[in-house]
Amino acid sequence: MNAPLREPFSLRRRNLSGGTKPLTGWGFANETDRLTDVLLGSPANLRHLSTSSLSRKHLREAPCNIQVAQSQHAEMVAAYEHFGVKVHMHAPESELPMQVYARDSSVMTPYGAIITAMAQWWRRGENYAAIRSYEKLGIPIYDMVTAGTFEGGDFNVIEEGCVLIGCGGARTQEEGARQVAGWFEAEGWETRIAFIDEYYVHIDLMVVPIAPKLTAVCLTCTEPGIVEWLRAKGHEIIDVPFQDTMALGCNFMSLGGDRVIAPKSSQALIGQLRARGFEVADIDMSEISKTGGGIHCMAQALRRDAA
DSSP states (O other): OOOOOOOOOOSOOOOTTSOOOOOSSSBOSOTTSEEEEEEEOOOTTOOOOOOSHHHHHHHHHSOOOHHHHHHHHHHHHHHHHHTTOEEEEOOOOTTOTTTTOTTTSEEEETTEEEEOBOSSGGGTHHHHHHHHHHHHHTOOEEEEOOSSOBOGGGEEEEETTEEEEEEOSSSSOHHHHHHHHHHHHHTTOEEEEEEOOGGGOSGGGTEEEEETTEEEEOTTTSOHHHHHHHHHTTOEEEEOOHHHHHTTTTOOEEOSSSEEEEETTOHHHHHHHHHTTOEEEEEOOTTGGGGSOOTTTTEEEEEEEOO
């Protein structure tokens, strides 16, 4: 595998009128292509904070065991390495207790990274730390969200040239969602904004691509219009039960090549994937997910190969 080509680092690579050239090494066209490089956050400074209704519920009833959560994260890292994925890590910072959720502070695109705008004050420093990570890796910044808040779990590449953008109001505001949608419309992409209840936090809690034209969806909590839109594009839907979805069971990572890392508790999804011939690394994420996110929330794909 050849190392990605480095380009001059820039804080705004985006061509304001559209037509931005894709990067020559980093990035990806499709979230279901073969993953070669992933960006993760360290759980070294993890704390269980009140980041969503789900995390608040666990905080009240059975707070996260941090040491067990850190062990679960290490098992997840080992799964990526087992599949030959190169793992890159944000440098841990003691002031950033939720840095483990690497998808929120940035979004990787074919054109460079987007630096998002976090909603919760105790997480905004993650955006600045992400800029340092991308500079170190030699990945230029496509642009930075400046209109309202926007978090990476709401940027969902459904297939090449098509993005589903979640907007729950609490974590991603409509202003931020429309700003990002406008950028990609100028690049010639199809965009769709999904307005979701803030209880569900991000769109990747309920909709995550698995393979070309195969998508996991919680039909119980996903707007029928979104489901119809996916099916009109020829996507087969694997339904993830509501109870599993609320335990982050639809929040998994496609590695491409019929390989998936999924939470062990999501038995309905895992059973369907294995019946289709997928190789599934099932990881116990029960403690770390109490803090508010799952496997997909913890990973930012940096590079995927279409071949």
